[in-house]
Amino acid sequence: MRRTRFLAGGLAAGGLLSLTGSPVRAAGQTITLPFANGMRPIVAYPQKRPLILLTSRPPQLETPLAVFDEGDAFTPNDAFFVRWHLAGIPTSIDGDAFRINVHGAVERELSLSLGDLRRDFEPVEIAAVCQCSGNSRGYFSPRVPGGQWSNGAMGNAQWRGVRLGDVLKRAGIKAGAVQVRFNGLETPTLSTTPDFLKSLDVELAASPDVIVAYAMNGADLPLLNGFPVRLIVPGYFATYWVKMLDDVEVLTEPDQNFWMKTAYRIPTAGNGCISPGEKTETVPIGRMRVRSFITNLTDGQHVAAGSGQRLRGIAFDGGSGIERVDVSTDGGATWRAAKLNRDYGKYSFRRWETTFDAAAGQTYRLASRATAGDGSVQTTAVCWNPSGYLRNAIELVTVSVS
Ligand SMILES: Nc1nc2c(c(=O)[nH]1)N[C@H]1C(S)=C(S)[C@@H](COP(=O)(O)O)O[C@H]1N2
Numbered sequence: 001m002r003r004t005r006f007l008a009g010g011l012a013a014g015g016l017l018s019l020t021g022s023p024v025r026a027a028g029q030t031i032t033l034p035f036a037n038g039m040r041p042i043v044a045y046p047q048k049r050p051l052i053l054l055t056s057r058p059p060q061l062e063t064p065l066a067v068f069d070e071g072d073a074f075t076p077n078d079a080f081f082v083r084w085h086l087a088g089i090p091t092s093i094d095g096d097a098f099r100i101n102v103h104g105a106v107e108r109e110l111s112l113s114l115g116d117l118r119r120d121f122e123p124v125e126i127a128a129v130c131q132c133s134g135n136s137r138g139y140f141s142p143r144v145p146g147g148q149w150s151n152g153a154m155g156n157a158q159w160r161g162v163r164l165g166d167v168l169k170r171a172g173i174k175a176g177a178v179q180v181r182f183n184g185l186e187t188p189t190l191s192t193t194p195d196f197l198k199s200l201d202v203e204l205a206a207s208p209d210v211i212v213a214y215a216m217n218g219a220d221l222p223l224l225n226g227f228p229v230r231l232i233v234p235g236y237f238a239t240y241w242v243k244m245l246d247d248v249e250v251l252t253e254p255d256q257n258f259w260m261k262t263a264y265r266i267p268t269a270g271n272g273c274i275s276p277g278e279k280t281e282t283v284p285i286g287r288m289r290v291r292s293f294i295t296n297l298t299d300g301q302h303v304a305a306g307s308g309q310r311l312r313g314i315a316f317d318g319g320s321g322i323e324r325v326d327v328s329t330d331g332g333a334t335w336r337a338a339k340l341n342r343d344y345g346k347y348s349f350r351r352w353e354t355t356f357d358a359a360a361g362q363t364y365r366l367a368s369r370a371t372a373g374d375g376s377v378q379t380t381a382v383c384w385n386p387s388g389y390l391r392n393a394i395e396l397v398t399v400s401v402s
């Protein structure tokens with residue numbers, strides 16, 4: 001069924017996408033995220049349903065957690081979170097005139113249209129989670145600077161496009177190449193702000209799962225998620241998933257630009273998790289860590305008494321797949337296995353579900369704990385680092401039964 005929908009999805013090559021609408025703010029609608037200064041407006045941007053507004057310039061929108069409880073394991077395009085670093089984002093892109101330029105240490109420079117991508121390369125599809133490095137940063141204690149996200153700076157989509165490796169093969173990577181650098185169409189508003197550039201080691205860039213995607217869940221990418229094409233680096237944090245990708249440069253020296261050398265780095269010590277004030281060397285952030293969330297109940301909620309109270313959620317990791325999810329109703333004292341739902345591949349959200357007996361007058365401290373294929377498992381240890389990255393602790397949701 002999905003396949004048919006994707007093929008019938010009307011992937012009109014080219015075409016002008018223009019967003020003339022401006023964000024619509026429903027009068028006075030807000031949400032308060034569960035940390036200090038957590039009040040946020042709810043705003044609908046073009047091609048988006050009302051989402052949680054973090055900043056408007058550049059646009060940063062968070063997905064409400066309840067969205068991950070809807071439908072299947074995929075996050076609808078109009079609810080998918082949005083994060084940009086620079087405010088000079090084009091509001092209108094002519095898909096027919098758009099080109100991706102491939103240059104640097106290559107045998108042949110390429111200038112590829114969307115038609116070239118669709119015609120000349122084998123199409124591939126992959127389900128993969130896009131999660132911001134700073135997802136859940138608002139829960140860091142002590143607090144750290146950066147976007148104060150709750151848990152909604154993530155989403156899962158079925159991406160369709162071509163292998164970056166196939167494009168690089170056509171260009172012909174020269175001996176001595178070490179990294180591939182990616183740039184999108186947007187620009188900084190101040191000349192002193194460094195352009196947003198990200199690089200991957202050549203081996204990773206050419207690996208089969210890294211794709212240049214022109215469709216998301218069977219439709220064109222929303223402009224705010226990178227129309228007309230973006231990079232997909234399954235298993236890796238979203239900082240590498242460059243949107244509106246129009247420039248691919250093969251480098252013979254490691255990239256020294258700000259977004260690689262200074263930003264988006266984690267401590268080498270403590271597997272990325274250190275004590276406040278501790279000084280260590282850093283490395284670029286890489287793969288995501290195993291996480292899980294309860295999606296149908298929220299902290300502080302009242303539920304009706306009865307056996308068979310539903311409990312469900314999602315789990316994912318950095319690309320080894322979800323092996324099991326255990327749940328606890330007593331704050332982690334005892335655990336039992338939840339049922340895993342359909343497997344869309346090792347990079348996708350995996351939905352899980354179970355039930356518990358809710359006795360009148362009781363309070364339940366609910367938790368989920370995912371184990372990944374590589375054996376890594378969520379624990380209660382809370383990761384801290386000065387950039388607010390890598391949170392993956394077991395989360396507690398307390399509900400009381402009326
Ligand atoms: N061109 C471009 N691509 C980008 C960014 C950006 O600022 N510009 N931000 C990155 C980061 S840090 C994140 S979290 C994801 C967000 O993807 P989304 O907006 O589709 O959710 O885009 C990545 N790709």
Ligand SMILES: [Mo]
Binds near residue numbers: 133238
């Ligand atoms: Mo991010």
